[in-house]
Amino acid sequence: MAGKIKETVKADERLRSVAIIMDGNGRWAKKRLLPRTKGHEKGAAILEDVLKAFRDIGVRYLTLYAFSTENWKRPKEEVDAIMKLAYKYVEKIHMDRLRDEKALTVRFIGDTSVLPEKLRNKIAEIEAMEKDDTFVCNIALNYGGRAEIVHAANELVAKGLPITEENLSRAMYTGDMPDPDLIIRTGGDFRVSNFLIWQGAYSEYMILDTLWPDFGREDIEKCVLDFYKRRRRFGGLDKEDES
Numbered sequence: 176m177a178g179k180i181k182e183t184v185k186a187d188e189r190l191r192s193v194a195i196i197m198d199g200n201g202r203w204a205k206k207r208l209l210p211r212t213k214g215h216e217k218g219a220a221i222l223e224d225v226l227k228a229f230r231d232i233g234v235r236y237l238t239l240y241a242f243s244t245e246n247w248k249r250p251k252e253e254v255d256a257i258m259k260l261a262y263k264y265v266e267k268i269h270m271d272r273l274r275d276e277k278a279l280t281v282r283f284i285g286d287t288s289v290l291p292e293k294l295r296n297k298i299a300e301i302e303a304m305e306k307d308d309t310f311v312c313n314i315a316l317n318y319g320g321r322a323e324i325v326h327a328a329n330e331l332v333a334k335g336l337p338i339t340e341e342n343l344s345r346a347m348y349t350g351d352m353p354d355p356d357l358i359i360r361t362g363g364d365f366r367v368s369n370f371l372i373w374q375g376a377y378s379e380y381m382i383l384d385t386l387w388p389d390f391g392r393e394d395i396e397k398c399v400l401d402f403y404k405r406r407r408r409f410g411g412l413d414k415e416d417e418s
């Protein structure tokens with residue numbers, strides 16, 4: 176990522192959790208007359224820099240939508256390429272964690288039980304490691320928001336617990352984490368795409384035209400600064416509007 180994030184761009188307690196829909200890899204490749212898989216390769220290669228940038232500005236949780244429950248519908252060749260990249264970069268990010276004195280915890284959300292064995296083993300290895308919440312990167316793999324809600328509801332039923340908002344929130348894959356304050360979508364489409372549909376009920380959305388492989392320092396700075404201009408009311412009123 177060219178250049179460093181400006182010192183003035185810092186996350187405070189209003190911006191603890193950010194989630195990203197990394198869209199536009201295919202279009203990035205098409206624009207260059209390259210196969211779609213090249214777009215995914217570039218999209219995966221920027222992850223380490225993106226992670227470091229969000230960690231450096233002080234965001235505590237970063238959730239990345241890498242593969243949805245619907246992405247299996249893509250050609251086998253593309254699915255296989257994404258799985259290989261997922262393995263390669265999950266391992267790389269994992270190594271980065273070690274280089275940076277464990278200042279990164281990698282977690283996974285989604286039904287990882289049906290992923291290729293090699294990837295599952297790597298995930299198991301990472302999940303077995305010591306964790307802290309200095310900076311957590313959730314990688315959503317075979318993730319779907321509706322499937323997650325069904326999974327959480329079934330868990331409550333199995334445990335004989337009442338279906339309440341609090342219990343459901345806790346039974347989500349992200350149960351011990353704060354809901355995203357900001358959800359960024361690259362690639363210009365105004366869609367939620369089954370991503371964090373429970374947790375994102377009151378998230379601020381930012382849609383960028385930038386295609387994911389081009390996502391960089393300026394986009395991150397713009398998102399953070401724009402976020403602070405938003406007035407989050409969570410369905411209530413601002414103080415000055417109350418009378």
Ligand code: FPP
Pocket residue numbers: 197198199200201202203215218219222240241242243246257260261264265314362
């Ligand atoms: C969306 O672009 C992107 C994906 C479905 C895959 C994202 C995967 C990576 C960035 C690599 C995986 C890496 C890890 C660490 C899990 P698109 O193909 O829908 O783009 P388009 O809308 O332009 O066609």
